[in-house]
Amino acid sequence: MKKANRNEFIWGWLFILPTMIGLMVLNIIPIFQTIYQSFFKTGDFGKGNVFVGLDNYIRLIHDEAVWQSLINTIKYAVIEVPFSVIIGLLAAVLLNRKMKGRTIFRTIFFLPMVMAPAAVAMVWRWMYNSKFGLLNFLLSKLGLGPVNWISDPKIAIVSIAVVGIWSVIGYNMILFLAGLQEIPADYYEAARIDGASSVRQFFQITVPLISPTMFFVCITRIIAAFQIFDLVFMMMDNTNTALPKTQTLSYLFYKYSFMQNNKGYGSAIVILLLAVILVITFVQMKIEKHINYD
Amino acid sequence: MKKRIISMVLVLTLLLVTTFGCSSSQDEKKDSSASKKDSLTLAIWDKVQEPGLRKICDEFTEKTGIKVDIQITPWDQYWTMLEAGATGGSLPDVFWMHVREIEKYARADMLLDLSSKIEESSEISMDNYFEDVAQVYQYEGKQYAIPKDIDTIALWYNKTHFDEAGMAYPDDTWTWDDLKVAAKALSNDDHKGFGSRIKNYQEVWYNLVYGNGGYIINEDQTKSGYDDPKTIEAIDYFVDLVKDGSSPDNTVTAETDLIALFESGAISMSLMGSWTIGELTGNDYVKENGAVAEIPMTEDGTRVSIYNGLGYAAAANTDNEDGAWALIEYLGSKEAQEKQAEYGVTLSAYKDASDKWATHAEGFDLSPYINVMDDTLVFYPHSTNTTVWEDMSLESLVDAWNGTKSTKDACTEIAEKMNQFLEEE
Numbered sequence: 096m097k098k099a100n101r102n103e104f105i106w107g108w109l110f111i112l113p114t115m116i117g118l119m120v121l122n123i124i125p126i127f128q129t130i131y132q133s134f135f136k137t138g139d140f141g142k143g144n145v146f147v148g149l150d151n152y153i154r155l156i157h158d159e160a161v162w163q164s165l166i167n168t169i170k171y172a173v174i175e176v177p178f179s180v181i182i183g184l185l186a187a188v189l190l191n192r193k194m195k196g197r198t199i200f201r202t203i204f205f206l207p208m209v210m211a212p213a214a215v216a217m218v219w220r221w222m223y224n225s226k227f228g229l230l231n232f233l234l235s236k237l238g239l240g241p242v243n244w245i246s247d248p249k250i251a252i253v254s255i256a257v258v259g260i261w262s263v264i265g266y267n268m269i270l271f272l273a274g275l276q277e278i279p280a281d282y283y284e285a286a287r288i289d290g291a292s293s294v295r296q297f298f299q300i301t302v303p304l305i306s307p308t309m310f311f312v313c314i315t316r317i318i319a320a321f322q323i324f325d326l327v328f329m330m331m332d333n334t335n336t337a338l339p340k341t342q343t344l345s346y347l348f349y350k351y352s353f354m355q356n357n358k359g360y361g362s363a364i365v366i367l368l369l370a371v372i373l374v375i376t377f378v379q380m381k382i383e384k385h386i387n388y389d
Numbered sequence: 390m391k392k393r394i395i396s397m398v399l400v401l402t403l404l405l406v407t408t409f410g411c412s413s414s415q416d417e418k419k420d421s422s423a424s425k426k427d428s429l430t431l432a433i434w435d436k437v438q439e440p441g442l443r444k445i446c447d448e449f450t451e452k453t454g455i456k457v458d459i460q461i462t463p464w465d466q467y468w469t470m471l472e473a474g475a476t477g478g479s480l481p482d483v484f485w486m487h488v489r490e491i492e493k494y495a496r497a498d499m500l501l502d503l504s505s506k507i508e509e510s511s512e513i514s515m516d517n518y519f520e521d522v523a524q525v526y527q528y529e530g531k532q533y534a535i536p537k538d539i540d541t542i543a544l545w546y547n548k549t550h551f552d553e554a555g556m557a558y559p560d561d562t563w564t565w566d567d568l569k570v571a572a573k574a575l576s577n578d579d580h581k582g583f584g585s586r587i588k589n590y591q592e593v594w595y596n597l598v599y600g601n602g603g604y605i606i607n608e609d610q611t612k613s614g615y616d617d618p619k620t621i622e623a624i625d626y627f628v629d630l631v632k633d634g635s636s637p638d639n640t641v642t643a644e645t646d647l648i649a650l651f652e653s654g655a656i657s658m659s660l661m662g663s664w665t666i667g668e669l670t671g672n673d674y675v676k677e678n679g680a681v682a683e684i685p686m687t688e689d690g691t692r693v694s695i696y697n698g699l700g701y702a703a704a705a706n707t708d709n710e711d712g713a714w715a716l717i718e719y720l721g722s723k724e725a726q727e728k729q730a731e732y733g734v735t736l737s738a739y740k741d742a743s744d745k746w747a748t749h750a751e752g753f754d755l756s757p758y759i760n761v762m763d764d765t766l767v768f769y770p771h772s773t774n775t776t777v778w779e780d781m782s783l784e785s786l787v788d789a790w791n792g793t794k795s796t797k798d799a800c801t802e803i804a805e806k807m808n809q810f811l812e813e814e
Contacts (some may be wrong), residue, residue, distance in 0.1 A: 139497050140472065140475050140476045140497050142497060148549060192662040207480065220644075223644075224640060224644050224645060225644055226637070226641050226645060227653065229643065230564070246644060312810040332588065332643045333588075333780060334587040334588050334642075334643045334783050334784065334787055334790075335644070335787075336639060336643065336791055350780075353469065354776060354780065355774070355777045355780065356776070357495075
């Protein structure tokens with residue numbers, strides 16, 4: 096290795112060292128500890144763990160609640176991700192033009208992102224309330240009957256996903272805006288001269304050129320959607336009829352690890368979640384080949 | 390070259406800060422707590438109780454010169470905080486203990502054994518407290534906490550609703566049957582007669598289960614009582630209230646708690662624990678319309694109120710053991726326990742020290758909460774892992790409340806699962 100190269104090598108490592116240490120201490124090591132813990136019946140305060148082999152995983156395979164919550168998690172992601180991406184992209188395209196009050200609109204769209212998720216969930220919980228909620232009050236003004244937004248097992252997960260979409264649109268929009276500003280204006284100018292309509296411009300220029308951003312947004316959103324916890328935890332009581340149809344894997348993990356103090360089984364559940372996310376991300380990475388990075 | 394040196398220095402400082410930052414701050418903490426022998430931390434979870442408790446602690450400081458720093462952590466995070474503190478060896482000096490958690494902490498030797506200190510003390514005698522509360526904080530014959538308070542149950546009613554219906558207010562002659570008849574009569578399109586809610590087990594249906602001669606868990610904590618016919622009968626009483634329209638159904642009560650329903654006039658009667666008083670007596674609607682009566686009794690005159698109580702515990706590894714004991718001793722003394730009731734903090738665990746609590750909230754006569762202490766007090770049913778079977782039974786009762794399963798089937802299922810949990814304990 097040349098001297099200059101070696102220097103660069105050392106300096107490079109030095110600069111990423113703080114991040115590396117942080118990642119190791121806060122992420123990588125705990126991942127392995129969790130995997131390790133999932134083979135134990137855990138004792139209190141990290142003492143007296145008993146090795147039980149695959150018992151936690153065997154129990155998990157036979158636990159209907161786990162599989163139902165996996166379905167719930169997938170349902171949530173399937174609703175939240177496409178809608179938040181499409182609406183986010185549309186908002187970004189519309190707010191990328193020269194127009195009055197552009198900054199104000201951008202701020203408004205981004206505002207939900209600034210609020211604490213727990214506070215967002217509390218406010219929505221009251222809006223959805225079947226007896227005192229704003230939504231049912233408006234419905235009654237229109238002469239329609241009340242809807243049990245978060246107590247009807249059929250629609251509760253959709254209600255929760257709507258809150259998820261609402262809170263994340265702004266974030267997706269900002270990412271798309273950044274992507275849109277990378278696209279040279281010449282392309283649109285040339286298209287206009289050739290007489291392409293703005294719809295055609297959107298599909299022929301904007302969509303292909305924004306695909307790297309789109310890819311990034313999709314991957315991060317899907318991972319985040321699979322980890323959804325706060326909305327369910329804040330909005331659903333454990334005596335809610337719809338709970339079995341809305342509890343997600345993260346919720347179950349929290350329930351077992353921290354409410355029932357069974358950290359071993361909780362770890363096994365979260366490892367299942369990790370495996371699911373790994374598989375999905377792997378598939379997405381395969382699709383990445385078709386992304387246009389030029 | 391110069392630039393290089395500067396950047397090298399920068400990187401090195403950054404490294405030092407990140408890697409040694411944590412350890413140095415820990416050292417500092419130790420130093421400061423060692424130098425502050427004359428101050429203690431007291432961890433609690435209820436901010437409503439803080440003002441009154443602050444006054445009592447200030448009086449303690451006047452007497453002993455030891456300052457008390459009260460730290461409030463909301464209930465949901467309190468146990469996470471305490472567990473992290475216990476695992477990392479940095480528990481607060483003195484803290485509130487709960488029935489559900491005591492065994493776990495005592496078993497792991499996290500708590501200071503108070504037995505010998507109690508023997509030497511002239512202020513503390515365990516006979517002065519309600520027996521169950523004193524006993525529950527023992528583990529293998531050692532006393533790990535001094536009882537702080539107890540809670541009891543009483544019936545709140547909406548005077549306006551009773552007046553409108555032209556009915557007499559509830560009183561201490563009421564039986565559960567009277568309650569059912571009144572609940573039915575009070576129900577209309579605007580409001581329901583009674584709040585029958587799964588989640589409020591301690592306040593609502595546990596009371597009738599024990600009043601009716603049933604039980605939730607046997608005394609050895611080895612067997613579930615959910616399949617006992619008397620338990621099922623009692624639970625069915627509350628399911629019936631929902632079925633015949635005398636109570637809001639589970640859709641409403643799973644989304645909104647009894648306090649909110651009562652405060653908005655959506656229910657006319659509700660059983661409320663003494664710990665909710667701060668919230669209820671501060672509400673304008675309740676001030677205008679609410680009043681309190683004794684919890685109903687069964688036909689044969691048995692009046693049961695489930696009760697529970699907190700304790701003051703100290704950390705086993707506190708570096709100010711004498712100070713921590715002095716604080717616990719004071720908080721458990723007759724003087725402080727009487728003040729606790731007088732300031733309206735809570736009912737006291739010290740027998741006959743709670744009388745002044747009845748009048749602490751202006752405009753309300755809270756004596757039903759104190760009168761019930763002369764009847765049968767049944768201690769909150771619990772075992773080592775209470776949360777596990779408690780959560781399971783609440784979730785399973787949803788089917789009974791919704792009418793998708795008979796109460797008997799739901800309860801039998803609960804008993805089966807609960808016995809399995811108890812076996813694993």
